[in-house]
Amino acid sequence: MGGEAEKWVLMVTARTPTNIAVIKYWGKRDETLILPINDSISVTLDPSHLCTTTTVSVSPSFDQDRMWLNGKEISLQGGRFQSCLREIRARAQDVEDKKKGIKINKEDWQKLNLHIASYNNFPTAAGLASSAAGLACLVFSLAKLMNLKEDNSQLSAIARQGSGSACRSLYGGFVKWCMGKEENGSDSLAVQLADEKHWDELVIIIAVVSAQQKETSSTSGMRDTVETSALIEHRAKEVVPKRITEMEGAIQNRDFATFTRLACTDSNQFHAVCLDTYPPIFYMNDTSHRIISCVEKWNRAEETPQVAYTFDAGPNAVMIARNRKTAALLLQRLLYNFPPQSDTDLDSYIIGDKSILQDAGIKDMKDVEALTAPPEVKDKIPTEKSKGDVSYFICTRPGGGPVVLSDETHALLNPLTGLPK
Numbered sequence: 001m002g003g004e005a006e007k008w009v010l011m012v013t014a015r016t017p018t019n020i021a022v023i024k025y026w027g028k029r030d031e032t033l034i035l036p037i038n039d040s041i042s043v044t045l046d047p048s049h050l051c052t053t054t055t056v057s058v059s060p061s062f063d064q065d066r067m068w069l070n071g072k073e074i075s076l077q078g079g080r081f082q083s084c085l086r087e088i089r090a091r092a093q094d095v096e097d098k099k100k101g102i103k104i105n106k107e108d109w110q111k112l113n114l115h116i117a118s119y120n121n122f123p124t125a126a127g128l129a130s131s132a133a134g135l136a137c138l139v140f141s142l143a144k145l146m147n148l149k150e151d152n153s154q155l156s157a158i159a160r161q162g163s164g165s166a167c168r169s170l171y172g173g174f175v176k177w178c179m180g181k182e183e184n185g186s187d188s189l190a191v192q193l194a195d196e197k198h199w200d201e202l203v204i205i206i207a208v209v210s211a212q213q214k215e216t217s218s219t220s221g222m223r224d225t226v227e228t229s230a231l232i233e234h235r236a237k238e239v240v241p242k243r244i245t246e247m248e249g250a251i252q253n254r255d256f257a258t259f260t261r262l263a264c265t266d267s268n269q270f271h272a273v274c275l276d277t278y279p280p281i282f283y284m285n286d287t288s289h290r291i292i293s294c295v296e297k298w299n300r301a302e303e304t305p306q307v308a309y310t311f312d313a314g315p316n317a318v319m320i321a322r323n324r325k326t327a328a329l330l331l332q333r334l335l336y337n338f339p340p341q342s343d344t345d346l347d348s349y350i351i352g353d354k355s356i357l358q359d360a361g362i363k364d365m366k367d368v369e370a371l372t373a374p375p376e377v378k379d380k381i382p383t384e385k386s387k388g389d390v391s392y393f394i395c396t397r398p399g400g401g402p403v404v405l406s407d408e409t410h411a412l413l414n415p416l417t418g419l420p421k
């Protein structure tokens with residue numbers, strides 16, 4: 001180790017996306033290594049709307065590893081953080097910063113302590129996959145700081161040990177997590193099926209139904225399912241393998257009808273195995289069910305499906321529209337059925353890519369109030385409308401993978417002290 005008076009701080013900042021599974025991971029065959037019972041496939045979400053930013057730093061003056069999440073110090077003692085730190089340190093390489101006069105030999109990383117600060121630009125632990133973006137960003141930024149030689153797929157096998165779904169956030173576009181066969185988990189990693197440009201017509205609208213922390217974590221929920229559900233084995237062995245092959249084909253051919261059928265039925269089956277768990281787990285609520293029925297009615301009324309939906313371990317709906325035109329029509333339907341509370345302004349009700357709102361011809365609350373029932377529900381019993389069931393909507397699209405942010409203004413730690421800014 002070198003450097004003036006050992007006072008130096010070396011740091012790296014990176015940004016990593018979140019992802020939404022369209023063929024779900026649910027159930028482990030190894031709890032510690034986080035090895036799944038089936039393959040899964042996800043779409044990476046555009047980091048401009050949903051992402052984690054993490055700054056990692058090292059200095060001989062740090063006396064222990066420390067981490068701050070969204071400005072609050074959190075413990076790094078948990079087994080999952082420790083696994084990631086151990087696996088990354090074991091692969092660390094020599095690092096030299098000639099400008100700053102710093103030289104770190106690979107053996108030094110075992111003794112040097114780290115400061116880590118991370119920020120999610122969306123609610124943490126609310127079923128929006130914060131753990132996926134968060135753990136992927138931790139692994140990716142540390143790998144850059146410690147000059148690891150591993151590629152993103154090999155890094156995904158480390159991120160997997162922080163949170164299963166995190167391994168899929170090491171790539172943009174469409175990603176497959178191959179469950180692998182090895183007992184040590186070396187082949188349980190993510191591969192990119194197609195990048196975000198491959199199918200760039202898709203538009204994603206997320207209905208944030210509840211930003212509250214959920215009752216049953218994914219980790220304990222899937223453990224209970226594996227222990228008690230009679231259906232989960234059939235799902236993992238018989239259903240998912242066929243769906244994975246079909247979904248890969250649908251993505252390759254941009255076949256929206258097949259994509260929609262697979263994504264919707266797989267989400268529904270995941271929630272069915274949750275219900276088949278004893279005691280049962282309910283992640284969706286009435287609002288989630290009403291969103292499903294709104295989309296299903298519309299899809300059925302059209303010649304070919306317009307929108308796919310999928311729900312993770314929470315009530316929030318992730319809807320994938322075939323293009324901008326259908327996304328605008330979807331937004332009209334959603335605003336008609338789920339208008340904001342009177343004191344909410346439209347600007348904070350629709351966040352992310354607001355241009356979809358313009359496409360839908362909606363400029364203000366008057367336009368929302370003027371929306372009429374879509375044709376597929378005309379002449380039928382009026383749907384119940386309840387303001388405030390949806391907290392807000394996020395408009396986004398498939399997006400790119402992790403990136404290093406070299407501009408120091410993005411750093412979350414002070415470059416002189418290594419403490420949060």
Ligand SMILES: Nc1ncnc2c1ncn2[C@@H]1O[C@H](COP(=O)(O)OP(=O)(O)OP(=O)(O)O)[C@@H](O)[C@H]1O
Binds near residue numbers: 217
């Ligand atoms: N930016 C981050 N950096 C490191 N760890 C994070 C970060 N964000 C979240 N986490 C970890 O993930 C935990 C939340 O994960 P949890 O699975 O409960 O919720 P979620 O990921 O938002 O939802 P879900 O996985 O069901 O979609 C946090 O308590 C924290 O330990």
Ligand SMILES: C[C@@](O)(CCOP(=O)(O)OP(=O)(O)O)CC(=O)O
Binds near residue numbers: 034219220313
């Ligand atoms: C429903 C899911 O979102 C479950 C995600 O589970 P986690 O990856 O959060 O679980 P752990 O591996 O225990 O950390 C489906 C999916 O993302 O594939």
